[in-house]
Amino acid sequence: MNFNYIKISLLFLVVSLAACSSDDDAVDTATGENEVRIGFDNGVNGDDLLLGASTYINSNDEVLTINRFNYIVSNFVLIDAEGNEYTYPKDESYFVVSEENDLTEVSLKNIPAAEYVAIKFGVGVDQAKYQQGAEGQGDFLEIAENNEMMWSWQAGYKFLNFEGTFTSETVAEATNFKIHMGSHGSSLDNYREVTLDLPSRALVSDKLSPVIHMAVDANRILDGQNKIKLSEKAVVMIDEVKSPQISENATGMFRVDHVHNGENVQH
Incomplete structure (x- = not known):
C-alpha cells in the first residue's frame, strides 16, 4: 500500500x-441583528476642529475662527456585499450632528446581520418628511430647535449651521459670518444624498457591532467644488445661487476613515 x-x-x-x-x-x-454606530470626527482641512480656539486659512486667503458647526444627516441606507440595501426606518432616520453640543455619533438600532460595504445618507431633510407637517416630525423637531437647526416651522430646517468670524486681505477687522443652508419651499430644494464606500467591511451579527468612523472636513463648505468667498458675502441664508453651491460642497465634506468591527451583544 x-x-x-x-x-x-x-x-x-x-x-x-x-x-x-x-x-x-x-x-x-x-445571524441576528445589532447596532451600527457612525462617529463624525469634525475637522478642518486635516486639522482638528476647535470651536472658537483656533484659526484656519482657506484657499481664498480668508482666516476663519469657527464658533458653530452643526448639520443634519438623515435617511440612512446600508449596502451589503451582494448589493442589497437595508433602509433604516424613515421616522427614526433624522439626526443632528453638533460639535458644540457634543452630538457626534449616530446610532442605528436593529441592523440585520450582513457584511456591509457602503453607506448612503442624506444631508438635510427631504421634502417628503417636511411635508408631513409639524406633527409628522416627531421628536426630531424639538431636537432641531434645541440645536439651532430651525429658522421657524414655516421657513423650515437649517440643514447646515456654520458660523464664526473671519478676516481677509480686504477685511481687516474680524467680521461675523453665517452660513445657513436649507430648503425653502419646493422651488429651492437643497437636500442632497451621499454614497460612500467603506474601506473595509462593516460586520454585523448578533455578536458583532461595528463603528463607522467618518472624517468630516468643514473646510469644504466654502472651499470645495464651489469657491464661496466670505469677503463677497458674509451671511448666506436664502440665496438662489450660493445656497445650492454650498449644498453641493457639503456633500463633499464626508469621508469614511475606517471601520472598527467590535463585539457587542445588543439588548
Missing part, C-alpha cells in the same frame, strides 16, 4: 473538513 498516498488523502480530508467548519462558522456569525 502507498503510505504517501494515504497521508496525502488524510491531509486533504482534514483540510476539507476545516474549510467546511470555517464556512459553517461564517454562516453562523451572520
Whole structure:
C-alpha cells in the first residue's frame, strides 16, 4: 500500500473538513441583528476642529475662527456585499450632528446581520418628511430647535449651521459670518444624498457591532467644488445661487476613515 498516498488523502480530508467548519462558522456569525454606530470626527482641512480656539486659512486667503458647526444627516441606507440595501426606518432616520453640543455619533438600532460595504445618507431633510407637517416630525423637531437647526416651522430646517468670524486681505477687522443652508419651499430644494464606500467591511451579527468612523472636513463648505468667498458675502441664508453651491460642497465634506468591527451583544 502507498503510505504517501494515504497521508496525502488524510491531509486533504482534514483540510476539507476545516474549510467546511470555517464556512459553517461564517454562516453562523451572520445571524441576528445589532447596532451600527457612525462617529463624525469634525475637522478642518486635516486639522482638528476647535470651536472658537483656533484659526484656519482657506484657499481664498480668508482666516476663519469657527464658533458653530452643526448639520443634519438623515435617511440612512446600508449596502451589503451582494448589493442589497437595508433602509433604516424613515421616522427614526433624522439626526443632528453638533460639535458644540457634543452630538457626534449616530446610532442605528436593529441592523440585520450582513457584511456591509457602503453607506448612503442624506444631508438635510427631504421634502417628503417636511411635508408631513409639524406633527409628522416627531421628536426630531424639538431636537432641531434645541440645536439651532430651525429658522421657524414655516421657513423650515437649517440643514447646515456654520458660523464664526473671519478676516481677509480686504477685511481687516474680524467680521461675523453665517452660513445657513436649507430648503425653502419646493422651488429651492437643497437636500442632497451621499454614497460612500467603506474601506473595509462593516460586520454585523448578533455578536458583532461595528463603528463607522467618518472624517468630516468643514473646510469644504466654502472651499470645495464651489469657491464661496466670505469677503463677497458674509451671511448666506436664502440665496438662489450660493445656497445650492454650498449644498453641493457639503456633500463633499464626508469621508469614511475606517471601520472598527467590535463585539457587542445588543439588548
